[in-house]
Amino acid sequence: MPELPEVERGRRLAESVAGGRRIEHVWCADDEIVFDSIAPRAWRRALEGKRVEAARRWGKQLWFDLSAPPHPLFHFGMTGAFRTPTTTPLQLKSGPREDPAAWPPRFVKIRMRFNDGGELVMVDGRRLGRILLRDDPERQPPIARLGFDPLLAMPPPKRFSEMLRARSANVKSLLLDQSFAAGVGNWIADEVLYQAGIDPRRRASSLTDAEAKRMRSGLAAIVKRAVDVNADNSLYPRSWLFHRRWGRQDDAKTASGQPIEHVTIGGRTTAWVPSAQR
DNA sequence: CTCAGTGTTCAGTG
DNA sequence: TCACTGAACACTGA
Numbered sequence: 001m002p003e004l005p006e007v008e009r010g011r012r013l014a015e016s017v018a019g020g021r022r023i024e025h026v027w028c029a030d031d032e033i034v035f036d037s038i039a040p041r042a043w044r045r046a047l048e049g050k051r052v053e054a055a056r057r058w059g060k061q062l063w064f065d066l067s068a069p070p071h072p073l074f075h076f077g078m079t080g081a082f083r084t085p086t087t088t089p090l091q092l093k094s095g096p097r098e099d100p101a102a103w104p105p106r107f108v109k110i111r112m113r114f115n116d117g118g119e120l121v122m123v124d125g126r127r128l129g130r131i132l133l134r135d136d137p138e139r140q141p142p143i144a145r146l147g148f149d150p151l152l153a154m155p156p157p158k159r160f161s162e163m164l165r166a167r168s169a170n171v172k173s174l175l176l177d178q179s180f181a182a183g184v185g186n187w188i189a190d191e192v193l194y195q196a197g198i199d200p201r202r203r204a205s206s207l208t209d210a211e212a213k214r215m216r217s218g219l220a221a222i223v224k225r226a227v228d229v230n231a232d233n234s235l236y237p238r239s240w241l242f243h244r245r246w247g248r249q250d251d252a253k254t255a256s257g258q259p260i261e262h263v264t265i266g267g268r269t270t271a272w273v274p275s276a277q278r
Numbered sequence: 279c280t281c282a283g284t285g286t287t288c289a290g291t292g
Numbered sequence: 293t294c295a296c297t298g299a300a301c302a303c304t305g306a
Contacts, residue, residue: 003285060285092283125303126303128302178285
């Protein structure tokens, strides 16, 4: 469920199911990768009997403020998500297809039952997600290393331009750098550059103030819009590159018929429209 | 069988 | 030390 809007969807789901409830029972998969070698026994001790004061998010990191530390910190990796018995899963373009009716779903990593009988589960088919414990999540890594969150703390235009001017990396890689903009992933980065009309290979320091401004407002608008529809990608505007960028098809075109190119930048597939991005 | 896939980390390089 | 690059990680499905 990976980028900012999908993680925010997970946060809202967690808030609605877990917020204000006491965790009565915890079950953990035997998976030392996702749990970073913390044993199931330690997890039960850390969580059971505590109240979930709030579900919070910065970038792609999601955590619970509990009534006492340590607090659980969730990262969804490429294929992680929260599920409850009654919510329909998002279908991502990467990762396994899921049967919406199956309960418990496949690939469950942690299962939490609350004092009102509600249940919340995290799944992760590809095991690139992580579930960690932190005494002070906001002041410790990984959250302490993150840059601004485009939904919660967008820098003002002048500051944003300065941040770009200081970086020699290409703009695509910079957007993916979580210590720059927390929560931006591959499709949002491509969408921002497409809508701002900027060639993804450009060095960040080469952008004009006008280009930086377009990039900033595009980023804010795309993230806000995606969050407003709760990351339901069928509700993203038809004009978005999102709907046409997948699968590396040679004949891919935008809604207005412009050819879409696929190249690898910073190790990631990048979809862009040469006739519209300079 | 091969490879791509909404992500992060770390060793290596300049 | 900093900034950047590419491979590795792990697994499903096309």
